[in-house]
Amino acid sequence: MANIESIADNTNNEFERVYPTQPIPEGQVLWFPFQGQRLMLKVGDQDAAILQGDQTLLDNIKHEEILYIGRYRGQPCLASALDPEASLPGDWKAVGLRELYNLMPGSEYNIATYASQLINWYQTSRYCPVCGSPMVPVDGGWGRSCVKGHYTGYPAVVPAIIILIHDGKRVLMAHKAGWGKRYGLIAGFVEPGETLEECVRREVKEEAGIEIEDLEYRCSQPWPFPSQLMIGFMARYKSGTVHPQDNELDDVHWFSPDTLPELPPPSSLAYMLISSWLQQYGNQQ
Numbered sequence: 001m002a003n004i005e006s007i008a009d010n011t012n013n014e015f016e017r018v019y020p021t022q023p024i025p026e027g028q029v030l031w032f033p034f035q036g037q038r039l040m041l042k043v044g045d046q047d048a049a050i051l052q053g054d055q056t057l058l059d060n061i062k063h064e065e066i067l068y069i070g071r072y073r074g075q076p077c078l079a080s081a082l083d084p085e086a087s088l089p090g091d092w093k094a095v096g097l098r099e100l101y102n103l104m105p106g107s108e109y110n111i112a113t114y115a116s117q118l119i120n121w122y123q124t125s126r127y128c129p130v131c132g133s134p135m136v137p138v139d140g141g142w143g144r145s146c147v148k149g150h151y152t153g154y155p156a157v158v159p160a161i162i163i164l165i166h167d168g169k170r171v172l173m174a175h176k177a178g179w180g181k182r183y184g185l186i187a188g189f190v191e192p193g194e195t196l197e198e199c200v201r202r203e204v205k206e207e208a209g210i211e212i213e214d215l216e217y218r219c220s221q222p223w224p225f226p227s228q229l230m231i232g233f234m235a236r237y238k239s240g241t242v243h244p245q246d247n248e249l250d251d252v253h254w255f256s257p258d259t260l261p262e263l264p265p266p267s268s269l270a271y272m273l274i275s276s277w278l279q280q281y282g283n284q285q
């Protein structure tokens, strides 16, 4: 079962980041070509693998500039965005990031999500938001600057908190319209001028109407849809009656370990926080 400890151990120390404008080394490379939000993989009999080849692999396919993003186990990793209309070799398959999680090791999946965010950044930062002039790369990082010097931007990382609240025996879970039978944890975006702790208490107040104590940071996870960083906390219920204060959720209530609803997907931080809580408190009824 995936858990907090497994994401904490899943730091990608076999991947070394590279920044512009390092030249791409000669020879074999690993390709991360995206068509929209979907990564191209080579389909084998049983599985799907990252495309390997040299720098000429995409020569006959219409695509945008190549980003040299890093080295994985010593091999250069290149990302590119393919033309949405480009026809592709028959043995390639386009796979969405959510499906990709189940198809490749975590270390490779993490590179793919990084690549997708850089591609997304390049596609959304072509023009200066002040004057509309072209933006050009900044040396030594992924930033881009207006050619007239108005503005420099960097790839967005959008912080969002997610919080598991428990009372020692039960866990508080929330439901949104459209989620079917699945329940999740209380979560929300950090607002300007807010600390993570303030954000947690505000979201808990808005979405559940209760007070918490023993707030503790647990773990974080990049969530590339398109560029969130999920920051996971755990806290203990302190006081108040569960009563959602806004319309975002249609149900919030307590579940004991033996009455849990359908959980979020195993790739999510919500799932890992819940399984970590179960390991700690699941037998204390």
Ligand SMILES: [Zn+2]
Binding pocket: 128, 129, 130, 131, 132, 133, 146, 147, 148, 149, 150, 151
């Ligand atoms: Zn400008």
